[in-house]
Amino acid sequence: MKAAIIDDSRAMRMIIGRTLKELGFEVTEAANGREGLDCLENNPKMDLVLVDWNMPEMNGLEFVQALRGNRSLSHLPVMVVTSETEASQAERALQAGANEYVTKPFSKEELVERLSRLGFPPQ
Amino acid sequence: MTNGSLQSRDVIDIIQEVFSSMLALEISPLDAVTSATAAANERKLSASVGIAGEWNGTVTLQCGADTACRLAGAMLAMDPAPDVDEDVKDVLGELANIVAGNIKSMLPGPSSLSLPCVIDGSNYSLEILHGEELINQPLLCHGNGLIVSIVQAKPTAAARKLPGVSAA
Numbered sequence: 001m002k003a004a005i006i007d008d009s010r011a012m013r014m015i016i017g018r019t020l021k022e023l024g025f026e027v028t029e030a031a032n033g034r035e036g037l038d039c040l041e042n043n044p045k046m047d048l049v050l051v052d053w054n055m056p057e058m059n060g061l062e063f064v065q066a067l068r069g070n071r072s073l074s075h076l077p078v079m080v081v082t083s084e085t086e087a088s089q090a091e092r093a094l095q096a097g098a099n100e101y102v103t104k105p106f107s108k109e110e111l112v113e114r115l116s117r118l119g120f121p122p123q
Numbered sequence: 124m125t126n127g128s129l130q131s132r133d134v135i136d137i138i139q140e141v142f143s144s145m146l147a148l149e150i151s152p153l154d155a156v157t158s159a160t161a162a163a164n165e166r167k168l169s170a171s172v173g174i175a176g177e178w179n180g181t182v183t184l185q186c187g188a189d190t191a192c193r194l195a196g197a198m199l200a201m202d203p204a205p206d207v208d209e210d211v212k213d214v215l216g217e218l219a220n221i222v223a224g225n226i227k228s229m230l231p232g233p234s235s236l237s238l239p240c241v242i243d244g245s246n247y248s249l250e251i252l253h254g255e256e257l258i259n260q261p262l263l264c265h266g267n268g269l270i271v272s273i274v275q276a277k278p279t280a281a282a283r284k285l286p287g288v289s290a291a
Contacts, residue, residue, distance in 0.1 A: 083224025
């Protein structure tokens, strides 16, 4: 399984990546939405994308909108991982096309539980 | 709570949850700034995140360089860095980001978060001009001190709905 982590914080990419690797994912990282789209176009066999909301160059909402408008990438499941904790922001992300939404702070167990809602890892 | 009336207890609760979940550390409030927090002439880091929209202001976490290194080590599950490096600044900025995001949900909205800004140095004071300090809470985390402060910008004339004044 392959996952892309898109977050401007290297620390968050490390923390999320650690959990994903324990679940058996091969992880690719990007520091903003623009880099994330480039990364996905160069890695066509990705299975999952986790994306932050507030990032320079292209934020998470813009990334999800661009992803869903890209025929070759629109099928990818996307989880937004963000410090934006209001329900209205979660609605915006889901309406834009995100499949799941997890707010910071989160425990490893919470992240694993949200991943299981997307069917990861496969049983 | 969205009436803009933020209390120290609310902020402490948020920080305790952040530190517990992300760093597996306990943190407790102090009644006053002590020697555990950085003195004015010591090297310290300040991480600020702005909030703009229906509510305007900043959330800042400030601590000594050693404390910042320890927090980064805890968050990354590594030995603390011997000196402040990019990972240490990144961690402090991300902590400020997470705290600010959770505080924002308790304030009038909608509002947006800025990207974090991290200052590293000594003999400086961080001042948010034309703002009102709502919270200045010293905290202790396993013997390491830090301070969280929240400053609200004074509302514009349009925000105060003065007669004849509309938003820019």
